[in-house]
Amino acid sequence: MEFCSTRNSNLRVSASQAIAQGLSAEGGLFVPCEFPQVDARELCGLAYPALARRVLAAFLTDYDPGQLEEFARQVYGEPFGGKAGHLAKVQDGLYSLELWHGPTCAFKDYALQLMPRLLVQAKKNLGRDETTLILVATSGDTGKAALEGYRDIPGIKIAVFYPDHGTSEIQRLQMATQQGNNVAVYAVDGNFDDAQTGVKRVFGDAAVAQVLARKNVRLSSANSINWGRLVPQIVYYFAAYGQLMRSGAVQYGEPVDFCVPTGNFGDILAGYYAKRMGLPVGRLICASNRNKVLTDFLTTGLYNARREFYRTTSPSMDILVSSNLERLLWHMTGSDQAVAGFMEGLARDGHYQVDDATMEKIRQVFAAGWADDGQAAREIRSRYEQDGYLCDTHTAVAFKVAQEQRSERPMVVLSTASPFKFPRDVLAALGETAPESDFAAMEQLTARTGCAAPRQLADLQGKPERFRDVIRPDEIGKTALDLA
Ligand SMILES: *Cc1c(COP(=O)(O)O)cnc(C)c1O
Numbered sequence: 145m146e147f148c149s150t151r152n153s154n155l156r157v158s159a160s161q162a163i164a165q166g167l168s169a170e171g172g173l174f175v176p177c178e179f180p181q182v183d184a185r186e187l188c189g190l191a192y193p194a195l196a197r198r199v200l201a202a203f204l205t206d207y208d209p210g211q212l213e214e215f216a217r218q219v220y221g222e223p224f225g226g227k228a229g230h231l232a233k234v235q236d237g238l239y240s241l242e243l244w245h246g247p248t249c250a251f252k253d254y255a256l257q258l259m260p261r262l263l264v265q266a267k268k269n270l271g272r273d274e275t276t277l278i279l280v281a282t283s284g285d286t287g288k289a290a291l292e293g294y295r296d297i298p299g300i301k302i303a304v305f306y307p308d309h310g311t312s313e314i315q316r317l318q319m320a321t322q323q324g325n326n327v328a329v330y331a332v333d334g335n336f337d338d339a340q341t342g343v344k345r346v347f348g349d350a351a352v353a354q355v356l357a358r359k360n361v362r363l364s365s366a367n368s369i370n371w372g373r374l375v376p377q378i379v380y381y382f383a384a385y386g387q388l389m390r391s392g393a394v395q396y397g398e399p400v401d402f403c404v405p406t407g408n409f410g411d412i413l414a415g416y417y418a419k420r421m422g423l424p425v426g427r428l429i430c431a432s433n434r435n436k437v438l439t440d441f442l443t444t445g446l447y448n449a450r451r452e453f454y455r456t457t458s459p460s461m462d463i464l465v466s467s468n469l470e471r472l473l474w475h476m477t478g479s480d481q482a483v484a485g486f487m488e489g490l491a492r493d494g495h496y497q498v499d500d501a502t503m504e505k506i507r508q509v510f511a512a513g514w515a516d517d518g519q520a521a522r523e524i525r526s527r528y529e530q531d532g533y534l535c536d537t538h539t540a541v542a543f544k545v546a547q548e549q550r551s552e553r554p555m556v557v558l559s560t561a562s563p564f565k566f567p568r569d570v571l572a573a574l575g576e577t578a579p580e581s582d583f584a585a586m587e588q589l590t591a592r593t594g595c596a597a598p599r600q601l602a603d604l605q606g607k608p609e610r611f612r613d614v615i616r617p618d619e620i621g622k623t624a625l626d627l628a
Contacts, residue, residue, distance in 0.1 A: 145205040147174040147371065150474040151484040159204040160266035163372040166365055171487070172480070174371045175471050176203055176417075184422040185396045188386035192228040193220045195386075196379045202421070203375050204262070206269055215265075219257045223247050228254075229383030231556070233391075234533045238546065240559045241384045241402075244536075247292045248318060249562040249598050250285040250460070251411065254380065255373040256293035262372045263364070264297060275361045277628050278302040279347070279620075281340040284315035285460050285561065287329070288322070290366040295324030302366070303328040303627055305339045308614050313582040314565060314601060320609040328627055329611035332620070342620035352621055361628040368410035369467050377414035382423055384556050393554055399426030403546035404558045405538040406430045406438055407461040409468035411558060416472065416509065426553050431545035432514040433458045438466055442512035445503040447486070450494035457517045457569045458538040460561070465490070473498070476505050513545035520544060521573035524563075528574060534595050536563040536570060564589065564597040 147162040149155045151172030157165070162174035180202035187198055196216040201209045220228040227245035234240050246253030263276065276299060280290050287304040294302040304319060308331035311319075319329045332339040346352055347363055356363065368374065381402065388394045402425060404412040412428055419425035432439040434454045441447040449464045456462055474483045482502075489496035498506075515523065520540040527533045527543055535543060539559040546557050563570045567585035568578040576592060578585050583605045586597045615623055 145180060145203055146177045148177050149173070149480070150175055150470050151480050151487065153474075153480040158206045158269075159371070160206050160269040163262050163370065164266040164270055164272065164364075166370045172483070173369055173467070173470050175474055179417065179420040182421050184382065184424070187382050188389055188396070188423075190386070192224075192379070192383055193217045195382055196220050196376065199379045199382065199421075200375060207262075207265060211265060215258060215261045219261070223253075223257060229380040229387075231384050231387040232533070234527065234531050234557075237393075237552075237554050238550070239384070239388070239393075239554065239556045240533065240535065240539070241380060241556050242559045243380060244559065244562040244565075244598075247600060248285070248288045249565050249601060250289055251377075251558070251560040252285055252289035253292070255368070255376045256286075256289040256366065258293075258376045259366065259370070259372045260294045260297045260300060264299060266372075267299065273299075273360070275359075275628070276300045276364045277356070277361050277624065278364050278366050279343050279624055280304045280366050281336070281343040282306050283336045283459055283462070284311045285565075286367060288315065288318040291319060291322045291324070291327050291329070294366070295322065295327050297326070301326045301328075301627055303330065303624060305330050305332050305343060305620060307331070307336045307339050308333050310336055312566065312568075314567070314604065317604045317607070317609070318601075320611045321604060321607040322610065328623075330620075330623060331612075331614040332617055333614055334617050338617040339620075342617035346621045346624050349621060352625060355625055356628050359628050363624075367467075368408050374410055374414055374417070374468070377411055378417045378421070381415050381418035381425065385423055388554055388556075397424055399424050399553055401426040401429060401549070401551070401553050401555045402558065403429040403431055403542045403549065403555060405458065405461055405542040405560050406432060407463040407466065409438065409466040409472070411560070412510075413468045413471055416475070419509065420475075427511050427549070428509055429545060429549050430510060430512040431542040432512065433461045433520070433541050434514070434516045435462050435464060436514040437464050438469070439512040439514045441469070441498075442506065442510055445498045445500065446495060447490065447498070448495040449490065457520060457566065458541055460538060461541065472506070473502075476502050511549055513548050515541045515544035521569070523547075524570060524573035525575065528593070534563050534570070534593050535559055536561045537566050537573075540573070562598055562601070563595070564601050567597075
């Protein structure tokens with residue numbers, strides 16, 4: 145299997161190169177040049193680690209299959225407590241794919257637990273021996289999931305930068321208490337954009353690259369522009385379908401719709417790959433919060449990032465530039481020139497317009513809707529009171545949109561975070577007065593619902609904080625050099 149760049153279809157690299165490099169030299173993203181065909185029915189019958197191995201092996205053809213099997217066993221067994229890809233029934237025909245049973249209680253664990261192993265192996269496959277320094281700007285979930293995934297991995301160091309006072313207390317403590325000998329965490333005096341701009345500047349700084357090269361260090365990123373983050377997410381679409389088959393809810397071949405709370409368009413794009421590999425996916429429904437740039441795009445064909453940015457109760461979806469949409473546009477247009485044109489428009493003017501024929505193709509698979517914070521809160525309450533099902537603020541956005549888009553087909557909502565990651569907002573949604581402290585809120589949420597908080601979150605209370613440094617955005621470069 146070869147990978148090409150979305151902005152240069154003639155450029156072809158191996159899976160190892162795509163994963164080690166992250167971004168193509170001219171700024172494009174790596175995409176598989178074709179969709180591998182698998183026996184989808186057979187895959188749906190496999191246990192999660194075996195299924196993961198098969199999906200990975202279909203794309204990562206220059207990796208040793210025995211090695212992939214080992215990785216899948218290590219990652220999707222014990223760390224997910226036997227609940228990898230767990231599907232819960234909410235109502236007849238409505239299901240929740242609970243993706244938050246991993247070490248950091250967010251779906252990003254699926255990719256970020258595996259990705260370090262893929263990166264180490266990619267370097268081996270390519271005969272490279274440099275140290276990789278991973279820099280991550282995060283508004284919360286990605287930083288913790290990346291720290292947990294990369295900790296103590298040989299040949300890799302990781303530094304995470306988050307906005308000071310810009311995360312929940314739980315999210316901050318998850319990072320500040322991080323264990324591992326190759327990790328560093330900094331609060332940045334500014335907002336998420338300041339942290340992200342600071343990190344991007346380091347990636348583009350030739351002087352920094354030169355100093356690092358002398359030390360045999362190469363910078364890398366852990367965000368979802370890397371193909372290695374997408375491929376593990378394809379697996380759970382098969383796992384969900386398999387559970388629907390075993391419970392008798394579908395016969396193989398009947399289409400199932402998926403509704404996905406979306407930010408960077410990575411999770412939902414993985415569903416598109418599953419469909420193109422032969423899984424009977426019906427429609428993929430993109431659920432946005434008030435930052436509904438994707439819903440507007442899917443409705444009108446105009447992608448317009450020049451709009452007001454809102455902070456919502458689903459912060460991991462507070463995104464105006466959804467990087468992975470570029471991959472879908474390449475698959476749908478088949479034209480690197482068209483994609484390069486769109487991305488130029490986005491960089492230059494903050495918007496681009498996609499032609500009707502392409503939008504027609506996209507709309508055959510994708511639908512969209514959105515919910516504001518109030519609607520999401522009401523959805524949390526309805527699902528709890530009517531169905532006895534407790535969900536977080538991100539998942540609630542998708543449940544709201546899923547209700548609007550339901551047909552006679554089964555509908556699976558991707559549940560991307562544990563409700564205990566956002567205990568104050570969830571409590572408020574249930575009509576309670578939320579206490580100031582996240583830990584008190586967790587206890588109150590347990591008392592109110594009888595649901596237990598995940599141990600890894602409850603245990604944060606009283607854990608020693610290892611990282612307390614606050615730096616200015618313009619100090620990120622120097623900090624990175626010191627770490628190397
Ligand atoms: C990252 C994240 C999302 C958005 O996923 P994308 O792949 O960026 O679309 C949704 N919910 C939660 C809880 C997340 O952490």
